[in-house]
Amino acid sequence: MTILIELVKDIKTRAEEFGRPIAIVPTMGALHAGHISLIKMAKAECKTVVVTIFVNPLQFGPNEDFNKYPRDLETDFKICQENEVDIVFAPTKEEIYPDINKIEQDLIVPPDNLASVLCGKTRQNHFSGVCTIVKKLFDIVTPDYAYFGEKDLQQLYIVRWLVKTFTIPTFIRACPIIREASGLAYSSRNKYLTEEQKIMASNIYKALKLAKQNIRSGIFTINKALLEGLIFLSQFPEIKVEYLDARDKEDFSIVDKNKTGGIYCLIAANVGGVRLIDNIELQ
Numbered sequence: 367m368t369i370l371i372e373l374v375k376d377i378k379t380r381a382e383e384f385g386r387p388i389a390i391v392p393t394m395g396a397l398h399a400g401h402i403s404l405i406k407m408a409k410a411e412c413k414t415v416v417v418t419i420f421v422n423p424l425q426f427g428p429n430e431d432f433n434k435y436p437r438d439l440e441t442d443f444k445i446c447q448e449n450e451v452d453i454v455f456a457p458t459k460e461e462i463y464p465d466i467n468k469i470e471q472d473l474i475v476p477p478d479n480l481a482s483v484l485c486g487k488t489r490q491n492h493f494s495g496v497c498t499i500v501k502k503l504f505d506i507v508t509p510d511y512a513y514f515g516e517k518d519l520q521q522l523y524i525v526r527w528l529v530k531t532f533t534i535p536t537f538i539r540a541c542p543i544i545r546e547a548s549g550l551a552y553s554s555r556n557k558y559l560t561e562e563q564k565i566m567a568s569n570i571y572k573a574l575k576l577a578k579q580n581i582r583s584g585i586f587t588i589n590k591a592l593l594e595g596l597i598f599l600s601q602f603p604e605i606k607v608e609y610l611d612a613r614d615k616e617d618f619s620i621v622d623k624n625k626t627g628g629i630y631c632l633i634a635a636n637v638g639g640v641r642l643i644d645n646i647e648l649q
């Protein structure tokens with residue numbers, strides 16, 4: 367049976383009652399196949415699975431979609447029931463941030479080399495918001511394992527930094543990106559897209575695959591492969607690329623231009639005003 371908990375004071379004891387190892391799957395709700403894959407992996411490895419649903423105001427900029435972000439707790443709860451989640455933890459904003467005006471002093475700020483690049487360039491303070499909520503959720507739930515999607519690759523590296531820096535005894539598990547048949551990565555924000563825009567958006571993944579192919583062929587340097595990806599996308603004026611870049615798999619640093627393996631290619635692009643991210647590993 368799946369139980370819904372809204373109060374911080376209840377969650378820790380209830381999770382302990384279900385038994386360890388405890389898994390946490392942090393989400394902002396509007397659950398889809400990507401989230402379900404995380405839940406399945408957590409179920410396979412842990413005794414108790416806690417899915418958290420919290421649209422974290424701290425990780426949204428002033429001109430972003432916090433107010434219109436899709437929220438449907440009833441459907442999310444049903445999905446969790448169907449997937450045999452033990453606990454859905456869906457706290458209110460007040461429960462998590464009793465004094466949000468004074469949050470500045472409690473913000474966890476990840477280092478610039480991880481957090482002020484790529485998505486962090488346009489989404490200032492986004493990753494501080496992510497770190498602050500993830501640390502809070504970890505403190506509340508005390509999970510043994512935490513499941514994150516590779517879809518949000520930069521976030522994954524930053525969460526690894528968080529766990530290392532604060533010596534948090536939680537294993538971080540990375541889960542592969544789940545895609546629609548078209549190749550478009552599942553995202554709660556896909557709900558904002560029309561069917562036509564979704565088809566258009568699937569070219570984002572095509573560009574990533576092209577970069578991969580070009581690196582595999584052995585004749586392209588990483589910079590040339592990225593450029594070819596941009597040239598491919600330039601034929602679709604509806605897709606506005608924010609960045610198409612590469613990072614070293616090892617430590618998320620800027621890649622040596624002669625490197626051909628252990629590289630991630632990452633993209634952020636806007637389609638119809640909807641910001642989408644995706645990435646691929648280049649071997």
Ligand code: AMP
Nearest residue numbers: 393394400514515517518542543544552
């Ligand atoms: P969100 O609700 O968007 O904050 O996402 C919650 C978790 O689900 C994050 O760890 C995401 O990386 C992960 N996630 C979102 N979309 C996907 C996807 N298409 N495939 C795999 N994981 C995903």
